[in-house]
Amino acid sequence: MPSTPSPTFLLLLFLLLLHHLPLTHSTLNTLPAYTLQPPYTLPLQTNGVWHTSGYTSSPTGNFLRLTTDMPSTKGGVWTTSKMPPLGDEWQVTLTFNVWGGGEQYFGDGFALWYTEQPSLTGKVFGARDYWKGLGVLFDTYDNGNRQTQNHPFITVMSNDGTQSFIHGDSGIQSGVPACHSSFRSIFKATPTKMNPPLSQSSTVIVKYHRGRVTVDMNLHSSDTWTRCVDVEDVGPLGTAQGTAQGTGAQGKNGGYYLGVTASTGDLSDHHDIHSLTVSSANAPAILSTVKTHAEMIAKDYEESKGKEDVLLEVSSSTPVPTTKENGGASDDSDEIHAIVEQSGVYQKLHLIGQEHDVKIQNIKDHLSEQLKGLSAHMVRMLSKIKQSENDILMNIKHVETMGHIEINDALHLHRDTTHWVWGILILLLVVVVVFGCAWKKYQLVKKRHIL
Ligand SMILES: [Ca+2]
16 A cells, blocks of 8 residues: 555545445445455454454465364454444445355354344354344254254344343244345365355345344355345344444444354354445445545646646655645645545455455365366276276286186196007007017918918
């Protein structure tokens, strides 16, 4: 971030920001100081606004992992102090992934809290029971119906400190609004596959408006938003009147603590938080002020510099000229710098850049998974080929062994047969010679008698 960006540069930043701002939440302004977004390092670099607890980690820096897929863990991320008063209309947008190797049984889940006190541990998804405030509970394990799991369920529970969240009761507490929502992904080892892929994270928007709480879900980066819960007459939730400063300002009528917690029990899952944004109608609408000041300062700056290459100038760290004509501009520039920093322009641009990084990382992860799957397949194929080769060699050896025995037997038999034949032949030869001699002698005797 340049230390002394020029007014024109600020104006360009502002216009770029306006281009990227969601138009659907025009009445709500973001409190940038309370935004959670990658890259993450622990401890969190959020000027002390957020802190993590328990098993929370950030293996890649692209998300906060509240729990890993291992039993009996708890993790969370909470605001260090109470939120500024959010007024009677505010919302929290949370992007996340819940996933693990369990195909039928998994748990326990996570929760988004807006409560009077933070809670770093407890039996309700890593936070304590009997809380005061709002809990949006993402329950992935049906404690009460273990034969036919019907979860995950999302439950909205406003509590005055006297109610207990019941894990049993078929997993859905009587009288407490809830909806079924398949926000979980399953990792299958064989074949290696994530379904749905982790690149398709889910997003929930929890909105409070004058006692009405709505929960809207976008599952796995789809094009569809689904109204999950819509409940009226939710009690006051730290909504005392005042002006949210968006910079951690406190007041005796301040709001509640905001937090996200997760837990695992006998069953487990990864609970990953990608980003969190808080918006409030009570937050100062400083963007229009920024625009007015930015336009004014940019105009003065342009007039003072003529038609030079402004973009080239502002890209350098050259300070804004402080001539007599621009003295007022310099003061305004400091003011606009402060306002822009408070408005979260830099943070928003940084977020845009990070979103691209996250998408690229997701593509890399996806390709890596595909490669791993292909590699595993190749290893299995090579193993089968090797096994077939061994079988063939064994068969050849067996045939050779069998053939050797038969040939030896044949040769042996042949030798035996030959030996017997030679005896007969010699005997016949002797008989022939004797007969020949006898015949010759007979002829001589016969010839003498005739003569
Ligand atoms: Ca449960």
